[in-house]
Amino acid sequence: MSRTADTAADTPRDPAGSEERLWSVDEHLDDILARIRPLEPIELQLLDAQGCVLVEDVVVPSALPPFDNSSMDGYAVRTADVEGASEKFPAVLTVIGDVAAGSGELPAVGPGEAARIMTGAPLPPGAEAIVPVEWTDGGTGGGPATAMAAHSAAPEGAAGEVRVHRPVAARAHVRSRGSDVSAGTLALRAGTVLGPPQIGLLAAIGRATVRVRPRPRVVVLSTGSELVPPGTDLAPGRIHDSNSFALTACARDAGAIAYRVGAVDDHAETLRATLEDQLVRADAVVTSGGVSVGAYDVVKETLSELAGDDGSVAFRRLAMQPGKPQGFGRIGPDRVPLFALPGNPVSAYVSFELFVRPALRALMGLEPVDRTTVRAVCADPVESSPGGRRQFLRGRYEDGRVTLVGGAGSHLVKSLADANALIVVPEDTTSVEAGTELDVILLG
Template identity: 55%
Template structure:
């Protein structure tokens, strides 16, 4: 029987970051940048106004007060985007809009709130400091400066930065495309009548959603019966669009285990027992000419989901170019005593508050309702069979 750490280590030695692809910006959100991006120009590219007001020479307004405003003649208007050539001489000013280029000769902008808003002549009631309300060329970014290094996660602000330096596309680590296949003759498609002896397929939905939640692109392939040959046919058809495959069910020790029977024949997938609860039967390997990683997870809903969290989630992060784990393990105090089988690492479903954690009622590997009410997994190590209330334990937030 392998330990959890041994099985995970084998998985992480096998998977690798996906090769970079060039994406349109609005398709690149949530991906990892695979290139250094520098700006071809200064940002801002020119001196411009930080607000609506009047471009002036600060020396003309020395001593301006509410009681003794200074009046200047307005020689014109400068709007944002104005490509004309503008200049002001002493005793003159120009109305200017936010973002508009500063005219030659001006060294300050007076906010319109300091004035009477005049269009031919304007009375200015406060004296500006030289450089006031001016955005200087290059004060944000210098020409050639790297604005986003490779390895940056692209969120809205970072995508805006790419657009701000004129980029329409970027080279990124793509989201892993993951095909999810549920096996079992007893499975029925959700939304259809439930026959005698049947159950609705929850694993396909749970695991596909989990892939999406982890930054991948999930494809739910639907339900495969208990025919190993049919399973291999469907698997082969899906490999063209898959960076990874997840199956659920068909990996235990009993009869009618189509996934285990089919993949064992390929001799590239190992089926093992892992010292954990839930989720002891596990399969992992590669399939197809492109050696696509395949995760063969157990069929019980809780076992399948816990297996995803412990084994698949770190692998998908590596494929995205990220470290296997988003953060160090959390710690919390259990409010109730915990039990675990000897020699196995248990992942109990619990409610986590940030300081304490409580196991939910119903810890069976089939109890989907208990899983859906939990927001964390409580880790009980292999060395412990009992944990007293009030003990600090490791917690994996969900």
């Protein structure tokens, strides 16, 4: 069942003219986002919330750290007792006991006394600073070179003497209570994406669960009777299915939980049954293939039936290259968003970046557009760009310059793998001279 908070309007803005007119890239994206609503918030255990978006401000309930503690293995002392200490004239103190991490009952340190202490252990009463064990004889009468080994080997609770070879200032090597965050401090703001550091902070302040918008579940499938899985020998006329792998990886990169279904034959019944089976675990569906003019009857028929009487899947021609044919709508009883992308690998990838990625971020409650666009000098000429269409070329960006990678063909997978940017040639531009400044969308 879908977890979408509200049912957005299912009817496209221009259903009657969807296939007749050219839609701009911006119009198509605006129409998609107008029909996307963020997923309902849920309470999750911390590790299950990784990658999710907070829906509430989190306030620190108590100081962190909750008590003064040692940042070193060493001895808790009074500063007056080690004043003027040196290698030649060490301060000799009586060791009254041990303070380990997690200690509850603490010995009080009086004049001429020290308590052996471990990293993270509470500062005992009376103590003002920590002398690192390397600055002592380790309580054995040996030199500094053997101090650490002696300190580790000494039995718990051992008494005796320790010689301190250096003075320390008050609060030296002490982590003060609340030095990380104090009670009442805002730990994390609503809208924060929870990564490992944020999960660690929530655990440190005692939160076992957190309220978030979940990561959207995305079902990815390719359509085409010619497709076979990687690892399978190719019969004549067959090709390996790469789109379902690439688009699943795209969905994961966008923060979603992606389920790769694989390739489905060009049969309406098979496609319908597959989609109906998958809708139970989908917050969005991404298909590739079968949307070009003259080739999308099976896909169009199937998706129209799944959309039902109160919904619609619009198939459109966009003023862009690659990726001219596009489909979008909401299907099934829960009105799950569906993106029908072109079948050529580059077209599918570019379409995902421009339309699906923003929609998945919107489902998570994030700002839709997160890819950075910069101005860069194009080192290569673009000799022919289709007039009236926004062209997206693969490029390699570095230090304010971008070079073309491969040709303009939408089947060139190698050039896509070599690129780290999309070069944007505007609709009103049919050629570009080398050295021209263009918009560049940075990938990754």
